[in-house]
Amino acid sequence: MIKMHLTKAEIMVVDDTPEHIELLASILHDENFKVRIATNGHTALELLKQHHPDLILLDVYMPEMDGFELCKNIKNNPALGHIPIIFITASNDEESIKKGFELKAQDYVVKPFNVSELLARIHTHLKLKFQTQALQEAYQELDQFCHSVSHDLKAPLQTIGKLIEHFISDYGDNLDNEKNELIDHISKKSTEVVNMIDRLLEFSRMSKIEMNKEKVDLTQVFHKIYQELIRLQPNRNVVFHVKPLPIIDGDPILLRLLILNILSNALKFTCYQEVGKxxxxxxxxxxAYIIATKDNGKGFDMTYVNQLFDVFQRLHSQEEFEGSGVGLSIIQRIVKRHGGKAWITGKINEGATLFFSIPKNNP
Structure with a gap:
């Protein structure tokens, strides 16, 4: 597929020297590329309003608008910024090369250029562009699939749940214990699948959520979320202790979801302890800051530690501990969005400790 794209690729040459234009056009035509020519920056911008090439070869020094200014205009335009730019510059002009990269150009070739080197660089950046485009399309298809899953699977499952409720209401008194247990099992399983779908959709959207960073007091957030969770389990005996935590730069909504997943796991896996800690x-x-959440719960075999952050990976049965197997994946993704990483240690029947790092100067 990418090879097919390369044979149809269109390259814009922006240069004010006729000899250079003629040479470049000849080389590119021999490679079966489509070629568009602009002899100055203003003409190039007008052409870009009408059509987007797959790559731009840009001369540094031109009258009125030089290559740097044109590059800046292109890269600052959301509709054009994805187009790879290769600067053409003199071999001893290190400042131009440095400035070109600062303006987000992808590469450079020096004059007089080697034809093989020029073509190698062009092919490399076209392949990268088309691979990126294919990946973006795949993500869009995945997003559409997730929405389809949400609509096409959740709706009938929720309908099954409602039908079961009506069935129990109308006929529950006439059924023996075995039949009631079977219906209850069906109801729980349909609810479980709906919850898994919700968590999968939540996970798939994680990388698209826009980051809005502000100062977040982790101590306060841990205490607040713990109080919310423990209210749902009033009969639990849990000793919860938070040592002083830093105030960090982060997205408050994502960090709340992060801590919600961390504490939900800790409370879930300590549920069989007489006193959860x-x-x-x-x-x-x-x-960086390293935040650790330690519990005295079920723990796990470290042999399987590398599987834990994969989606839907579980080391315990649904009957023993409810859950979708997505929580740790969400934790890892949120931490990565903040420039850190998450990891976990544990021992069977001796609890687990989940760690995550957050850079002090979080960009």
């Missing part, structure tokens, strides 16, 4: 602490490295 959850402790949150912080240590510092040179450039």
């Amino acid at each position: 959850v402790e949150v602490s912080c240590s510092e490295e040179t450039s």
Whole structure:
């Protein structure tokens, strides 16, 4: 597919020297590329309003609008910024090369250029462009699939749940215990699948949520979310302790979801303990904070630690601990969005500790 795209690729040459234009056009035509010519920056911008090429070869020094200004105009335009730009510059002009990269140009070739090198660079950046485009299309298809799953699977499952409710209401008194248990099992399983679909959709949207960073007091957030969760389990006996945590730069909504998943896991896996214990602490490295949430719950075999952050991976049965197997994946994705990473340690029947890092100077 990418090879087919390469044979149909269109390249814009922006240069004010006729000899250079003629040479470049000849080389590109020999490679079966489509070629558009602009002899100055203003003409190039007008052409770009009408049609977007797959790559631009841009001379640095031109009258009125030089290559740097044109590059800046292109890269600052959301509709054009994805087009790879290769600067053409003199071999001893290191400042131009540096400035070109600062303006987000993808590459450069020096004059007088080697034809093989020029073509190699063009092919490389066209392949990267088409691979990126294919990946974006795949993400769009995945997004559409997720919405289809949400509509086509959730609706009938929710209908089944309602039908079961009506059935129990009308005939429940006439059924023996075995039949009632069977209906209850069907109801729980349909609800479980609906919840899994919701979590999968939540996970798929995670990378698209726009980041709105502000100062977040982690100590307050941990305490607030714990209180919300423990109210739903009033009969639990849990010792919860939060040591002083930093105020960080982060998205408050994503960080709330992060901590909600962390504490939900800790409370879930300590549910069979006479006294559940959850402790949150912080240590510092040179450039990052390390937040640790330790519990005295079920724990796990470290042999399987590398599987835990995969979507729908579970080390315990649904009957033993409810859940969708998506929580740790969401934790990892949120932490990565903040420039950090998450990891976990544990031992069977001795609990687990979930760690995540957050850069101190979070960009």
